[in-house]
Amino acid sequence: MQLRTYLLAWRTTTLHDREVVDALVDPAHAGPSPALQEALQRWPGHYYWSDEPEGRHLILTHRLPHRRRERWVLHAALFLTTLVTTTFAGAVLSGAIPYDNPLDLFTGGYPMPPGLVSAWATGLAFSLPLLTILMCHELGHYCTARWYELDVSPPYFIPVPLIPSFIGTMGAFIRLRTLLSDRRQLLDVGVAGPLAGFVIALPVLWIGLVLSHSPPGHGELSGMLLAIGSETFGLGDSLVTLALREITHGGMRTLLLHPLAFAGWVGMFVTMLNLLPMSQLDGGHILYAALPRSHARAALLCWALILMLGWYWRGWLVWGLVVLLLSRGRLGHPPVLDAYRPLPRSRRWLAWAGAALLVITFAPVPFRF
Numbered sequence: 001m002q003l004r005t006y007l008l009a010w011r012t013t014t015l016h017d018r019e020v021v022d023a024l025v026d027p028a029h030a031g032p033s034p035a036l037q038e039a040l041q042r043w044p045g046h047y048y049w050s051d052e053p054e055g056r057h058l059i060l061t062h063r064l065p066h067r068r069r070e071r072w073v074l075h076a077a078l079f080l081t082t083l084v085t086t087t088f089a090g091a092v093l094s095g096a097i098p099y100d101n102p103l104d105l106f107t108g109g110y111p112m113p114p115g116l117v118s119a120w121a122t123g124l125a126f127s128l129p130l131l132t133i134l135m136c137h138e139l140g141h142y143c144t145a146r147w148y149e150l151d152v153s154p155p156y157f158i159p160v161p162l163i164p165s166f167i168g169t170m171g172a173f174i175r176l177r178t179l180l181s182d183r184r185q186l187l188d189v190g191v192a193g194p195l196a197g198f199v200i201a202l203p204v205l206w207i208g209l210v211l212s213h214s215p216p217g218h219g220e221l222s223g224m225l226l227a228i229g230s231e232t233f234g235l236g237d238s239l240v241t242l243a244l245r246e247i248t249h250g251g252m253r254t255l256l257l258h259p260l261a262f263a264g265w266v267g268m269f270v271t272m273l274n275l276l277p278m279s280q281l282d283g284g285h286i287l288y289a290a291l292p293r294s295h296a297r298a299a300l301l302c303w304a305l306i307l308m309l310g311w312y313w314r315g316w317l318v319w320g321l322v323v324l325l326l327s328r329g330r331l332g333h334p335p336v337l338d339a340y341r342p343l344p345r346s347r348r349w350l351a352w353a354g355a356a357l358l359v360i361t362f363a364p365v366p367f368r369f
Contacts (some may be wrong), residue, residue, distance in 0.1 A: 003043070003060075006036045013337060017067065017151035017178045018045075020337065021060040030056040046149050048184070050341055057341075059181060061149040068151070068177075075154045079131075082159040085168035086130055090123025092162065092228060093259045097123075126259035127168070129204045131157075133197050133267035134172045137274075140196030141174050144189045151178040166228060167266060182341040183289040190285025191354045194271050198357060201271065205241070205264025208257065209248040215256040222254045223368075226262055234368030236313075239360040240268055268361045273319065275358040278302045279327040280334070283358060288333035289343060290351040299331040313365045 003023065004010075010023035029036040040047060045062035091097040096119040138155035145152035158170040180186050215225060215232075224235040224245070235257070237245075249255060257265065277283040278299035288295040303320055310317035324331070343351075 003036075003039055003058075006033070006039065007058075008055075014064075015178055015337075016064075018064055018149050019062045020181050021058070021062070022338065022341075023058045023060060024054065025056045025058055027055060046147065050182075050184075050344070052342060059341075061181070063149045070154055072154070075156065078157045078159065079155075082157040082169045082172075083127055083131060085159045085161065086127035087120055087123035087168070089162055089166060089168035090126025090130075090259050090263075091120050092123070092166075093126055093226070093262060094122045095227070096120075098229065123259070126263050129200075129208075129260055130167070130169075130263040130266055133201045133204065133263065134169070134270065136200045137193045137197030137270065138172050138174050140192035140194075141189055144192040145174075145176060148181070148185050148189070150176060150180065150185070150189070152176050171270060180336045182336050182338045183292065183343050184341070184347055186285050186336055187289035187343065187347050187350055190282045190289065191350050194275055194282050194354065194357055197267060198271050198361070201264050201267025202240070203264075204267060205261060206244055206248065208259075208261025208264050209244050209255070211258035212249075212255050212261050213258075214252055214254055224261075224265070225254060225256045227256060232256075235262075235265055236363035236366040236368065238268060238272070238363040241265065241363075269363065269366055271357065272361040272363065275354060275361070276302055276306070276323075277358075278331050279323050281323065283354065284333055286351055286354040290348070292333075292339055296332045299333075303331055309364060313367060315367065 006026055006029040007023045008026050010021055013020045013022075025032070025036070032040070040058075043060060043062075045060060047058055047060045050057040050059055088097065097116075134157070135155065142152055142154065153175040155172045155174050157172045160168065160170050162168065176189070180189070215227075222234070223237060224241065226233050226235055245252070245255065274281050275283040275286075277287040277295075284295070284299060287298055291298070303323070306316045306320045310320070
């Protein structure tokens with residue numbers, strides 16, 4: 001290693017995708033010195049500094065050449081299929097395609113409307129912003145992981161018919177196929193997705209609310225309403241939606257959402273679900289990175305609170321079960337390569353940003369029927 005001259009000691013760990021070098025820098029070069037800066041410019045990988053009790057460390061990463069080939073055709077096919085299903089959902093929301101009985105698609109009794117393609121295309125006002133939000137969320141994770149030289153998959157989109165999800169998708173995910181080096185990497189990768197998705201969802205929701213209007217008749221429901229076929233459902237408010245509703249419509253008590261507004265609302269809903277601090281959700285990553293010793297207790301408490309909220313919306317019970325199944329019954333978090341390396345002070349604001357994002361997007365009762 002060409003950096004040996006500037007180091008007192010180092011430890012090299014070889015993983016399947018990269019080599020990680022934890023190096024204690026000679027105090028004479030810990031500034032860093034001009035000579036070390038020049039040598040680091042020639043390092044064939046990624047590096048960052050870590051201030052620890054015994055001195056300044058360099059964490060160096062070097063990618064190994066044998067990386068697995070990605071299945072780009074599969075990723076593209078899933079994305080295009082999700083575009084079709086979410087656009088169909090958007091056309092139903094806009095009223096261009098009738099959909100009073102969702103089982104008609106499976107029984108053959110569905111009446112195909114004239115001009116099906118043009119009617120379907122009206123749903124792009126919903127599907128394109130929604131998929132943009134989901135894509136930016138996953139690319140936040142993906143790009144940050146790649147910046148750290150981690151082995152990570154491109155996004156997998158999950159298309160579904162309007163049963164069980166009436167938006168045409170169950171979201172998207174990426175696969176981290178390696179062990180993260182430390183809690184700094186875990187925090188950066190975990191929080192990047194929700195922040196990136198929120199940045200897109202906020203203007204989408206804002207513009208969509210401007211396009212929304214008060215319905216002529218809505219029965220006993222109030223707040224944000226969503227029309228699906230001949231049915232009308234209520235959507236729960238978060239601090240973000242309350243603030244934007246006040247900005248765009250003042251004291252209007254009832255609002256029928258434009259499909260664009262619903263896409264933004266779904267973006268906020270996805271952000272909220274992912275930021276719950278348990279298991280390997282984004283919020284679980286953030287909590288473990290910031291407070292590794294408290295993660296297990298906090299995750300169990302969060303899961304219990306979700307079950308309690310299930311009294312008001314049964315979807316919380318489903319989500320709690322999904323998280324439990326995906327984590328194989330363990331709400332804790334798997335370790336990183338070096339859990340004892342301190343989290344830099346520069347990263348604490350990121351943890352607080354993640355917590356604040358959960359607070360302002362949290363809707364205790366997301367759906368009202």
